[in-house]
Amino acid sequence: MYKISKSTSYGKENSTIIRTSDGAGIPLDPANTDYQEYLEWVAAGNTPEEAD
Amino acid sequence: MSQLKVNAISDSAGANGNAITLATDGTCTASLTNPRSFRRINPNGAMNVAQRGTSDTSSDAFLIDRWKHLHGSADEAPTYSQHALTSSDTGPWEKGFRYSFHIQNGNQTSGAETNDYIQCETRIEAQDLAQSGWDYNSTSSYITLSFWVKSSVAQAFPFTLQTSDGTAYRYTFTTGSLSANTWTKVTKTIPGNSNLTIDNDNGIGLYIMFWPYMGTNWTGSVTENAWFGVSGNDYCNDITSTWWTTNDATFELTGIQLEVGDVVTDFEHRSYGDELQRCQRYYYRTANDGSTTNLLGLTTESSTKAAGGQPHPTRMRAVPTISFGSDIRFYSPATGTITFSLSQNRCGTSQLSAALTITGGTAGQSGSLFQNASSNGYIEVSSEL
Numbered sequence: 074m075y076k077i078s079k080s081t082s083y084g085k086e087n088s089t090i091i092r093t094s095d096g097a098g099i100p101l102d103p104a105n106t107d108y109q110e111y112l113e114w115v116a117a118g119n120t121p122e123e124a125d
Numbered sequence: 126m127s128q129l130k131v132n133a134i135s136d137s138a139g140a141n142g143n144a145i146t147l148a149t150d151g152t153c154t155a156s157l158t159n160p161r162s163f164r165r166i167n168p169n170g171a172m173n174v175a176q177r178g179t180s181d182t183s184s185d186a187f188l189i190d191r192w193k194h195l196h197g198s199a200d201e202a203p204t205y206s207q208h209a210l211t212s213s214d215t216g217p218w219e220k221g222f223r224y225s226f227h228i229q230n231g232n233q234t235s236g237a238e239t240n241d242y243i244q245c246e247t248r249i250e251a252q253d254l255a256q257s258g259w260d261y262n263s264t265s266s267y268i269t270l271s272f273w274v275k276s277s278v279a280q281a282f283p284f285t286l287q288t289s290d291g292t293a294y295r296y297t298f299t300t301g302s303l304s305a306n307t308w309t310k311v312t313k314t315i316p317g318n319s320n321l322t323i324d325n326d327n328g329i330g331l332y333i334m335f336w337p338y339m340g341t342n343w344t345g346s347v348t349e350n351a352w353f354g355v356s357g358n359d360y361c362n363d364i365t366s367t368w369w370t371t372n373d374a375t376f377e378l379t380g381i382q383l384e385v386g387d388v389v390t391d392f393e394h395r396s397y398g399d400e401l402q403r404c405q406r407y408y409y410r411t412a413n414d415g416s417t418t419n420l421l422g423l424t425t426e427s428s429t430k431a432a433g434g435q436p437h438p439t440r441m442r443a444v445p446t447i448s449f450g451s452d453i454r455f456y457s458p459a460t461g462t463i464t465f466s467l468s469q470n471r472c473g474t475s476q477l478s479a480a481l482t483i484t485g486g487t488a489g490q491s492g493s494l495f496q497n498a499s500s501n502g503y504i505e506v507s508s509e510l
Contacts, residue, residue: 078467078468078469080430080468080469080480082426082432082469082471082480087469087471087480089467089468089469089470091467092446095448096448096449096466096467097446097447097448097467097505098446098447098448098467098469098470098479099446099470100444100445100446100470100472102443102444104327104328104442104443104444104508105443105444105445105446105508106443106508106509106510107446107507108446
């Protein structure tokens with residue numbers, strides 16, 4: 074399971090994917106294998122939660 | 126026995142200087158055209174770096190750096206460990222190896238089933254292979270893989286190389302039948318193939334996979350000792366199931382070296398610090414050996430947010446994932462010692478950077494993440510392949 078965490082820093086909006094099992098923050102980098110797993114999870118029909 | 130006594134050796138023309146010049150003290154100087162240093166392409170082949178710990182029973186995980194272990198459909202999970210060798214480990218011990226990747230099988234009470242598997246693998250970054258000097262599209266250009274292996278069960282084991290870019294190709298061969306509980310050095314020279322694609326990038330260039338066992342869902346009829354296009358799940362020919370059906374059977378690997386050329390050279394030992402830094406391109410975890418050690422300085426931006434950054438130990442392969450051990454706390458004068466959650470991963474490949482969600486902060490105050498206890502007081506940063 075994943076959550077999307079969005080916030081504004083230095084006038085720019087940033088998004089981080091939080092893996093709920095361990096709280097890890099996954100960047101939106103196509104070369105990051107955790108992000109690749111997240112994309113596969115979404116492609117399988119899953120939807121991340123919005124962060125609190 | 127005859128003895129050749131010369132001062133120098135040159136080519137037949139003798140016009141290009143000496144290939145080897147011999148000194149009177151018994152030493153020589155050689156003009157080598159192939160590199161002798163940094164010839165081992167794969168990091169941590171001696172299994173001496175294990176930042177995450179020394180034992181694990183989970184699947185699809187890393188324990189020893191750069192080595193992933195996986196198993197499926199097991200009745201009892203195997204145990205993977207970084208195993209300390211002793212002088213009784215005849216063979217690798219004399220060659221300077223002090224650790225192995227050790228697998229102890231669980232009790233597979235259902236026997237060998239079609240979907241069972243257990244493997245360990247390392248993944249070579251593509252640009253390191255593309256720029257290695259191996260002309261991978263030429264059948265007359267070679268890479269050589271060598272390693273030490275030991276099994277408590279006498280049988281043969283397959284292993285497989287697999288490319289990742291373009292159409293994936295596999296190359297499989299077997300160790301030959303190993304004697305039980307005896308270290309054996311295995312070497313294999315592998316030619317290039319015109320069908321191989323290896324991109325000059327930071328993705329996966331090559332998998333090196335070892336198989337203590339795979340059920341028939343993962344095996345088939347493949348031609349060994351030749352590259353073949355990936356077709357389904359046929360990684361290798363059927364594997365003898367004796368190891369898998371033996372409770373607590375063990376399988377060990379060390380001294381794994383992938384190098385360019387058709388000559389097996391001695392394993393290239395590197396210092397622990399050198400090997401650690403190479404591994405940290407893919408993963409690092411701050412050490413647990415301090416006491417209330419500050420791991421990251423931050424600035425409180427608001428009552429609910431603090432952010433900070435510092436350089437990674439080395440440039441990472443990709444923008445990394447970050448996580449925190451359960452014994453990390455945030456401290457600032459306004460908040461005191463509190464727990465926190467990660468709000469933003471702001472990392473780049475050169476910089477650890479994060480924003481945290483906190484409570485009770487005062488904007489402008491300094492704060493820090495520190496080890497509240499040693500056991501799980503770490504920051505974990507991963508850009509594994």
